[in-house]
Each structure stands twice: as C-alpha cells, then as structure tokens.
Amino acid sequence: MDPIPNIRRPRPLFITVEGIDGAGKSSQLAALRQALEAAGHTVVATREPGGTPLAESLRALFLHQPMDALTEALLVFAARRDHLATVIEPALAQGHTVLCDRFTDATFAYQGGGRRFDLAVLQTLEAWVQNGRQPDLTLWFDLDPALAARRRQAAREADRLEQETLDFFDRVRAGYLARAQAAPGRIVRVEAGQALADVQRDALAALQHYLQARGALA
Numbered sequence: 001m002d003p004i005p006n007i008r009r010p011r012p013l014f015i016t017v018e019g020i021d022g023a024g025k026s027s028q029l030a031a032l033r034q035a036l037e038a039a040g041h042t043v044v045a046t047r048e049p050g051g052t053p054l055a056e057s058l059r060a061l062f063l064h065q066p067m068d069a070l071t072e073a074l075l076v077f078a079a080r081r082d083h084l085a086t087v088i089e090p091a092l093a094q095g096h097t098v099l100c101d102r103f104t105d106a107t108f109a110y111q112g113g114g115r116r117f118d119l120a121v122l123q124t125l126e127a128w129v130q131n132g133r134q135p136d137l138t139l140w141f142d143l144d145p146a147l148a149a150r151r152r153q154a155a156r157e158a159d160r161l162e163q164e165t166l167d168f169f170d171r172v173r174a175g176y177l178a179r180a181q182a183a184p185g186r187i188v189r190v191e192a193g194q195a196l197a198d199v200q201r202d203a204l205a206a207l208q209h210y211l212q213a214r215g216a217l218a
C-alpha cells in the first residue's frame, strides 16, 4: 500500500488589516485570503468590532450610539475579549490562519489618536485582554484623510465614526503611524492612494514577502 502522503500545513498566522475609513482595506481582503489559501493556509476571515454574536451586538451599539472615549474603549475591548476567546484563539489552535479586518491598532489610532484617550489605559487593557497575543503581520492601508473622505462620500451613508472631522482622521492616521513606528517588524505600510490594482499588488507583495521570510525561518 502506498504510504499516506505527509501534507504539511503551514503554521497558522494571525494577520490583520488596518487603515482609516475609506482607505479601501475591505476591498483587499478577498485577494489576501486567496493568496493565503494558495500558500496552503485554511483561512478564517473575521472583523472587529465584531466576529461573534455578542461582539456584533456591541458593534451595532458602538457605531450608532453616542458615548464617550472611555466607553468606546471598554466596548471595543469587551468585544475583542469575546472574539479572541471564542473565535481567534480556537481557530489558531486548530491550525487555521485568521485574517481580521481591524484589531487593537485601530483602538490606539481611533480612541488613542482620534479621541486623544489615555494610551497608558489602552496599553493596560491590551495586556489584560490579549494575554500576549499580537498579530503576526499587519497591513496598514495608509491614505490622506481628505482623499479618504471623498471616497467615503461616494461609497455609503456615514456611521458615527465616519461623520468625524478631517482633524479627527488626521489624528487617527498619526495614531497608526506611531503604532507602525513602534512595531516596524509587524506593521507594513501600504500606500493606499494609488489605483486599486496597484494597492492590491503592493499588499500581495508585502504578504508574499512575509510568507517567504517566515518559510525561510521554519
């Protein structure tokens, strides 16, 4: 009898995508998923805030009810806690790669940068909720906030965050930049001001570069 082939599945990865509203990250997720599957990964695609019934309920409140910055931070971390415990950690433990539309960098950018909320409190919540878990790779789709606002106006009705001012989104962008500078090995900036096909080419190149570097280490 022929021996059972030894099919080696790649080590599961936790990959996140980030950027200000209108940067176009959601349109890139399908291509990233395909590239990961082509590299042998089974992919669980999810999002924050959200990804579980409880976290999706919190997302609806978060996006539409007025609240202060501390409440925002507590809600997104509560949603994240449920999402990590019931979806992300179990998926990684079963060997699946998790591709998540936003994660904690968004909290530092939006609540920390946009709302100017205390970064030390966010760091405490991050350590508390994540227990050391960080994405392996984060693709940050970076775009000029004025251009992002024009793209949003053309695309859809604005939620509570999307109605914020240009100044707010300048601070969010600066928040992402600060996170990227603090974690240069994890966060890769993708220039999102280009034509969609070029953004996709750069995002896929960043992913392939990471996968190859990872493969070389394995």
Ligand code: TMP
Binding pocket: 021, 047, 048, 049, 076, 101, 102, 103, 104, 106, 107, 108, 110, 111, 161, 162
């Ligand atoms: P989305 O529309 O890209 O899914 O994101 C939902 C909104 O929530 C978006 O405006 C960014 C915001 N957000 C925060 O303010 N803090 C967070 O921690 C997360 C995950 C999202």
